[in-house]
Amino acid sequence: MTKKLSIRDIAGELNISKTTVSLILNGKAKENRISDVLIERVVNHVERRDYKPNQLAKSLSTGKTMIIGLMVEKISDYFFAQVAYHIEELAYQNGYKIIYCSTDNDAHKTRELINLFRERHVDGYIITPPAGIEQDIQALIDDGLPVVLFDRYFEEVNSSYVILDNYKASFDAVMYLINSGHENIAFVELDSDQSQMLDRRKGYLDALAVKGLKPLLLKIPFSSTMDQKAARLVNFIRNNNQPEAIFFATNYLAFSGIKALNQLNLNIPGDVAIVAFDDHQVFDIYAPTITAVAQPISELASQSIRILLDMLDPKKNAQFPQKIVVQSAFIVRDSTKK
Amino acid sequence: MTKKLSIRDIAGELNISKTTVSLILNGKAKENRISDVLIERVVNHVERRDYKPNQLAKSLSTGKTMIIGLMVEKISDYFFAQVAYHIEELAYQNGYKIIYCSTDNDAHKTRELINLFRERHVDGYIITPPAGIEQDIQALIDDGLPVVLFDRYFEEVNSSYVILDNYKASFDAVMYLINSGHENIAFVELDSDQSQMLDRRKGYLDALAVKGLKPLLLKIPFSSTMDQKAARLVNFIRNNNQPEAIFFATNYLAFSGIKALNQLNLNIPGDVAIVAFDDHQVFDIYAPTITAVAQPISELASQSIRILLDMLDPKKNAQFPQKIVVQSAFIVRDSTKK
DNA sequence: CTGAAAGCGCTTACAG
DNA sequence: CTGAAAGCGCTTACAG
Structure with missing residues (x-):
């Protein structure tokens, strides 16, 4: 491993001071009235020697x-x-x-x-x-x-x-479901009070309220596995008279939901319509393809x-x-x- | 923004030299026979003042x-x-x-x-x-x-x-397809000569050779979009007498393949069986679930x-x-x- | 226009 | 056991 070049080496080889080299390299040559000739000489030499300033030293100072x-x-x-x-x-x-x-x-x-x-x-x-x-x-x-x-x-x-405008996104998605003729619409979300979840929930609740529909919510822990989530969903769907539509607050919740629906042998969208918050590559490929709220990544x-x-x-x-x-x-x- | 503490501040406050502080902080106290009493005094003080050494300076030296x-x-x-x-x-x-x-x-x-x-x-x-x-x-x-x-x-x-032992993984996967009764097995890979692709291809070819079956390959450019890939696959499947089984060299190729098969209204696995190299969360959820070679991530x-x-x-x-x-x-x- | 010098905040060989 | 000093490789205010 050849010794790394330092600014002192460059200055030495050129018979000028480190200051001058540094100023030129940092674009401060003009304001210090360094001659164009010198600038060019330095720039060329730096290039020829492939000198790269040590970023650590630079950062430190x-x-x-x-x-x-x-x-x-x-x-x-x-x-x-x-x-x-x-x-x-x-x-x-x-x-x-x-x-x-x-x-x-x-x-x-x-x-x-x-x-x-x-x-x-x-x-x-x-x-x-x-x-x-x-x-x-x-x-x-x-x-x-x-x-x-x-x-x-x-x-x-x-x-x-x-x-994202989570509230509006959620409100609009639920409105779409309502306008498609669904009344019994469930919302599956993370067990979290973070702003994005709150806004998604609020959008859902407000949309239902507009039409006087009854909300049906399920909260699932963030840190559970896909299978645990699916198991919860299976119970939820069974115990709640099989909602006509489910709105999932994230795409991985939707995947768990799809798994649950498959386990229950329910058809999408025939038995249950679904919408996912957050689009996913696979939603466009799945059969059926999955309706989603897409964030402009x-x-x-x-x-x-x-x-x-x-x-x-x-x-x-x-x-x-x-x-x-x-x-x-x-x-x-x-x-x-x- | 309060001025950041430096090792000189700590040393000053303790009335000892920077050297001593540095040695203690870097676990070199013992080998320099620094007294336990001093060590404890320094450690406690560092803790109390919440002093964090500057990593840049440390890195530089x-x-x-x-x-x-x-x-x-x-x-x-x-x-x-x-x-x-x-x-x-x-x-x-x-x-x-x-x-x-x-x-x-x-x-x-x-x-x-x-x-x-x-x-x-x-x-x-x-x-x-x-x-x-x-x-x-x-x-x-x-x-x-x-x-x-x-x-x-x-x-x-x-x-x-x-x-990964790409060769063996690929060989075994294709052998499984053969043993399941398939003869017309296609391989869809990236247009690349990198080692992992070469080995996967070789595994495929060798497995077919064992049974004297005829290979059928499609190369797809790495940088094409999902839709472009799917379009190529549609053509490929049409023009090659609809293979009984397709082995995809990566999971995203498999997704494109699924898309293509859906476009062609072909049933998996009824019309075409598929296997993907690289498992994916969604493969376990898709209907049907997708057989895959799983890398031990x-x-x-x-x-x-x-x-x-x-x-x-x-x-x-x-x-x-x-x-x-x-x-x-x-x-x-x-x-x-x- | 240009250079000597101090400083950034550490580490560590060396001397005592 | 402990400290003064040099060094890591830069930048920049200052003096000329």
Whole structure:
């Protein structure tokens, strides 16, 4: 392993000072009135020698790491994986790297991860926060660190965030079911009081209320397995006179629901119509295809990273916090055909 | 934002030197015969003041970043997302963080990413290499950097790797189809000469050869969309006298295949039996459920990170390169029921 | 236009 | 047992 080149080597080879090299490399040559000839000589030489400044040393003296911490609920979940993929793209395009991790929706784990990221001096944070992490987010903001919440937010924390208009998406989806002639419509959700769930539930309840229909809710623990979820659903469907339609608050809940319906030998949509919140590649392939509320993934991703980059760039002079609410698309497929 | 505590502050507050604090914090107190009393005083004080050493400064002087670079084909792909999730877990447990990125199977992009990681001084690399990146991998190894290839490897590069026994998995899957009475068995693969594809193809061809059956292959470009893939498959099935069974070399190819079969109104498994390489959550839910070759994801992940950690820890004194070949499980479901 | 020098916050060989 | 000092490789205010 050949010794890595340092700025001192470059300066030495050129018989000039490190300062001059550094200024040129950081685009501050003009404002220091360094001659074009010298600039070119340095740039050429750096290129020829393939010199790359040590980012660690750079970070230590500037205080910037050019790293963004991305904390999603679970990176192996299709929705979050897609979002992460887009955010990564955009971050790299802007010279930032991503360090990511999964919170597993666990406040304790998330707290430790935030501390790790702080120790690493990441420049900014994009977080899908679990319940119970409010104070840590507030502390980040109080310390002047750029934070964008994503997918959900906290009423009591005045932060930037990017979320879906969950209420409207849910309301519209249920209205569609009602207008298709269904009356006995169940809502299957996670056992969680996070903002996105609350809004989805509220949309469901309000839509039913418009027509004076009776709600029927099932809450399922986030951390249960697919089979446990399916088992709960089997019971739920049996014990509740087999609803005409079921609205699932997430796509993996919908998968469990499909499994349950198969176990009960119920036909979709003949016996039970279903709608999933969050689209999935497979919904378009399943027989029948599954009607879904689609989140605009690339928009969610690009808004989040855009806000963060704006925060990171004082020249932008943007106002914060920015609270972005994005609209979903309702994709009608066969699982709701009468 | 309160000024961050530094080791000099701690030393000052305790009226001792930075050296002593540093040695104690790095567990080198004993070998420097520092008194237990002092150790305790320092540890307590550090705790009380909640002092966290600046990792950047630490990295600059030690040359270690405690960061591992993880480059997968596409983080939003279910298989890679799962593997990444496990690797992340294990890395964090061992005090390492992960910086990840997707190669998109593109050598040019991957080359840039490797350079970025090098500039960042990541301590080690886990990579699913695209074709054409052989020399860059070799350069990494030549420079003494720990590298573990994953999912595929290069004949011509003598590196550590962790892969599936693709040949055997494929051979066995096709044998199962043959023994179930199928003769006209197609293989749908990616248009790629990477090791994992070659081995899967070879397994297929050899299994057919055993019984003297005629192969029927379709190659599909990696970068096509789901719909483009499905369209190709529709043509393929039509033009080839509708094979009795189709073996898909990846799970997303299988999804395209299912879509194609649905478009053709063909029944699974009545008209066409199917098997997918790489299991997927949804295969267990789809009606019919889909027979698949399951990769042992957590084993693949844990072996990869284990080798890398061994490389990173000279005390382990392990031998390298290590070449690990892991066995798959064949999960029979309804899509191959006669 | 350019360079010497201090500083970022650690680690560690060395001297006592 | 403990501390002063050099070094990791950058940046940047300051002086000329």
